[in-house]
Amino acid sequence: MVDIAEILQSQEVLTMLETFSKNLNISVWIAGPEVDIINKVSKVWGEKEAKKEMKRCGMLKAICIPGRIEMRKKALSEKRPVDVICDLGLHIFTVPIYYEGELIGFFEGDGGKAEELTSEYGQKVDKMASKWKFDPNVVKRCIGYENIRCKTMEEMYGMMSMVSSTIELYLKLIGERNLFVNKLNKINSNVQSTARNLQMLGINAAIEAARIGSNGNGVSVVAGQIKELGDFVFKQVGLIKDILQDFVGTNSK
Incomplete structure (x- = not known):
């Protein structure tokens, strides 16, 4: 409200x-x-x-x-x-x-x-x-x-x-x-949080793979994919933010 x-x-x-x-x-x-x-x-x-x-x-x-x-x-x-x-x-x-x-x-x-x-x-x-x-x-x-x-x-x-x-x-x-803008901002904030968590997950997996050594090749591949996913989502967050700003700017006129 x-x-x-x-x-x-x-x-x-x-x-x-x-x-x-x-x-x-x-x-x-x-x-x-x-x-x-x-x-x-x-x-x-x-x-x-x-x-x-x-x-x-x-x-x-x-x-x-x-x-x-x-x-x-x-x-x-x-x-x-x-x-x-x-x-x-x-x-x-x-x-x-x-x-x-x-x-x-x-x-x-x-x-x-x-x-x-x-x-x-x-x-x-x-x-x-x-x-x-x-x-x-x-x-x-x-x-x-x-x-x-x-x-x-x-x-x-x-x-x-x-x-x-x-x-x-x-x-x-x-x-x-x-009210609508507040809801969109909340969605944007949640997506940003998810992207950060994915990035951290990828970094942690990469560290774990390096610690395991040659036996951790599979973990390394998964870590790389998770990191790519995190990077992709983070870029989408920027796009969502731009759309939100355009929306707010247009409706303020």
Whole structure:
């Protein structure tokens, strides 16, 4: 069984989480048994630091700890993505991430994108209503503006759930690959041990044949064959090792 802590600390997982963070403007929080890599992926802000960071980066990345905790509880109890307005005024979302049925963390981010899209749409409706001298609220009700907003939010949740599933699948694949590589390495180690034993057997037989003298011709022949077998197996070990390294290198990409 591959240790989940090992997987979570691997460079592959860190790179993957950083990629998600950059591309989707989200922060990924992962915690597994005896591991917490949140500080390697995204900064955890206390309220004071959060306000500073909000000012510095335009209120995109900073999420306060109380907001995070409440959101996580709600997401877990409702078993779905959750978006809330936290006590710092940020519209943020969270999605739980599982690995083999075990909760290992969440990814969280700025839920303002869906609001931004529906707001732009709402402004267009307002302009159109004003042009034709209609009540904007009546127009919005007629075209189902709130339904459009809900649909936009649902699409965002769908995207978040998909990313969460992708992270879970990726972790599972890394775990399976590591387990397979560990087994191959064990086989390689056993073959190496066998090769060394065969070589020693051949050397010992050759020494025994020399000690016996002319009466040990038969032993000498057997010793030579055993040594050849040991040398052959040892060469195969090198080949197996090369194959393993190629396999690991290919699957790390």
